[in-house]
Amino acid sequence: MRALTLSCAGLLGATMLAAAGPASATGAQNETGAQNEIAQAEQALRGLTLEQKIGQLFVVTVYGKSATDAHAMNQQMYGVATPAEVVRKHQVGGVIYFNNDDADNVDDPLQLARFSNGLQRAALSSGARIPLITSIDQEGGQTTRISAPATEYPSSMALGSTRSAENAGKIAAINARELRAMGINQNFAPVADVNSNPLNPVIGTRSFSSEPGLASELVAAEVRGYQDSGKRTETVSTSAKHFPGHGDAATDSHTGLPIIERSEADWRKIDLPPFQAAMAEGADSIMSAHISMPSLDPSGAPATLSKPIMTGLLREELGYxxxxxxxxxxxDAIQKLYPNTEAPVLALEAGVDQMLLPANFADAVKGVSDAVASGRLTEERIDQSVLRVLKLKAKRGILAKPLVDERAVGKIVGSKKHRDAVSKITDRATTVLRNDAGLLPLKKPGKVLVAGWDKADFPGYPADPVTSLAKELRGTARPTGENPTEADVAGAVDAAKGADTVVVLANGLRTSPAQVSLLKALQATGKPVVAVSLQEPYDPAFADAPTWVATYDWRDVSMSTLAKVLRGKLSPAGKLPVDIPAADDPAKILFPFGHGLTW
Structure with missing residues (x-):
């Protein structure tokens, strides 16, 4: 790991470093920088009361779009009206932004920069005077909290289809620079889970691949891109997630506790390598998974609360x-099983440092405080975690420079340079799975009808790829929703009568028989039909069509690339980063890893 390399360099001594030349001199500078960061963190720790230390252990959500917005939920959750008051009163270590109806933090890039600065000023005026970690889940694809005019980029699985670590690193560097310009200094990414279960309800295209080697390569590239692509104030902390690996889950941990019956040997072969790759690149943080893996901890406890996993494996064996x-x-994987006062204490006992989004903040803080008062947790144990948090803040320049230049936001975020770079990368992702009718490319498409999946209420983003693609193809749009009604299907069939070519966008056919009915009905018209799997590429297993294309994402940048491929302006270059098994026989592979047609 990088920290060990620096420590060894420090043992060489000044004379040997000077004799070794410029590379060793750079190593000495890095060592000096690391020592300065540690000194900053230790000094900051010495100035904190126990109450302030406990505050540093929590990352919370605040409600509103500015530091001074009064919101009823702030009052309900924290006993104060505004986000700034939450930070000043509770002296938390970090906040996380969301774009949903709940927290509703995101409007536009300049608003976020002002919001971030307002929260940092509140932190600096609190008793602790420690700047915040400001975090977000900006993974790309479906997990995008900040949409246009910020640069949008495709899912991790789309990047996996390009087979390019260089592309993954470029995407991460662009995202890092834009996030930091908006005052966000930590991204809860990359997803290091290996999506080995095609039926995984929560990971899917958030994973780079079902193959550990490819996932590891791209995880490492993204960690470098986020953390090492520029000045400290242009980089963000990463958080490789979800350790020890969420890729084989059959249950969504938002709604229940997944139990993964994987042997330890298989875990070491499949799930572990991407996390090792992230740690080898010096990932600032690792996020735990709310999963039970009995082969790693026979007690069945969620990994988040498991000392054998968090300390025995992650800290001691892997040296993180x-x-x-x-x-x-x-x-729900935690909240339904453990009291709000108990879960954070168990997490700290397991070896975790920071608690993200406790269900009841007051109860969580009380649980930790009471545990220290009773001797169950020592203040030394609290110090250990707080020091790690403060070291991260020092390493990213948060302690030294927490505020951002609001005047620079418009020049950096969503710049043409960034958008063009992402578009060029996305152009390598579209994968043609099947072209049995020789329909592609569409040499003379004539009048084009685009029908199928859309979800206009997708959090923070009007998900309307049907209209987006129809615009690119100069065709007619007929969105039919997630679960088209008989009337929706009949309307699409009627519209197809006036079309020469039909493109059907699908998303989640396994759980939407109505979408399958739509595709079959449009095929029955006798019109040439192109079926497109918009997100997870597994849809072809649930509906037969002679022409299948996978895009791994439905955002505008991916629809633009799809249009270029369909019209023959771009040769498809994507290669499957997963196997696509048959729906009725998982052992039968319809389209193998690496498959992808071109012309």
Missing amino acids: DGVVVTDALRM
Whole structure:
């Protein structure tokens, strides 16, 4: 790991470093920088009361779009009206932004920069005077909290289809620079889970691949891109997630506790390598998974609360000494099984440092405070985690420079340079799975009808790829929703009568028989039909069509690339980063890893 390399360099001594030349001199500078960061963190720790230290252990959500917005939920959750008051009163270590109806933090890039600065000023005026970690889940694809005019980019699985670590690193560097310009200094990414279960309800295209080698390569590239692509004030902390690996889950941990019956040997072969790759690149933090893996901890405890996993494996065997943060404690996998006062204490006992989104903040803080008062947790144990958090803040320049230049936001975020770079990368992702009718490319498409999946209420983003693609193809749009009604299907069939070519966008056919009915009905018209799997590429297993294309994402940048491929302006270059098994026989592979047609 990088920290060990620096420590060894420090043993060489000044004379040997000077004799070794410029590379060793750079190593000495890095060592000096690391020592300065440690000194900053230790000094900051010495100035904190126990109450302030406990505050540093929590990352919370605040409600509103500015530091001074009064919101009823702030009052309900924290006993104060505004986000700034939450930070000043509770002196938390970090906040996390969301774009949903709940927290509703995101409007536009300049608003976020002002919001971030307002929260940092509140932190600096609190008793602790410690700047915040400001975090977000900006993974790309479906998990995008900040949409246009910020640069949008495709899912991790789309990047996996390009087979390019260089592309993954470029995407991460662009995202890092834009996030930091908006005052966000930590991204809960990359997803290091290997999506080995095609039926996984929560990971899917958030994973780079079902193959550990490819996932590891791209995880490492993204960690480098986020953390090492520029000045400290242009980089963000990463959080490789969800350790020890959420890729084989059959249950969504937001709604229940997944139990993964994987042997330890298989875990070491499949799930572990991407996390090792992230740690080898010096990932600032690791996020835990709310999963039970009995082969790693026979007690069946969620990994987040498991000392054998968090300490025995992650800390002791793997030697990781960065920040370990929980996945959201308000998720049902934890909240339904453990009292709000107990979960954070168990997490700290397991070896975790920061608690993300406790269901009840006051109860969580009380649980930790009471545990220290009773001797169950020592203040030394609290110090250990707080020091890791403060080291991260020092390493990213948060302690030294927490505020951002609001005047620079418009020049950086969503710049043409960034958008063009992402578009060029996305152009390598579209994968043609099947072209049995020789329909592609569409040499003379004539009048084009685009029908199928849309979800206009997708959090923070009007998901309307049907209209987006129809515009690109100069065709007619007929959105039919997630679960088209008989009337929707009949309307699409009627519209197809006036079309020469039909493109059907699908998303989640396994759980939507109505979408399958739509595709079959449009095929029955006798018109040439192109079926497109918009997100997870597994849809072809649930509906037969002679022409299948996978895009791994439905955002505008991916629809633009799809249009270029369909019209023959771009040769498809994507290769499947997963196997696509038959729906009725998982052992039968319809389209193998690496498959992808071109012309």
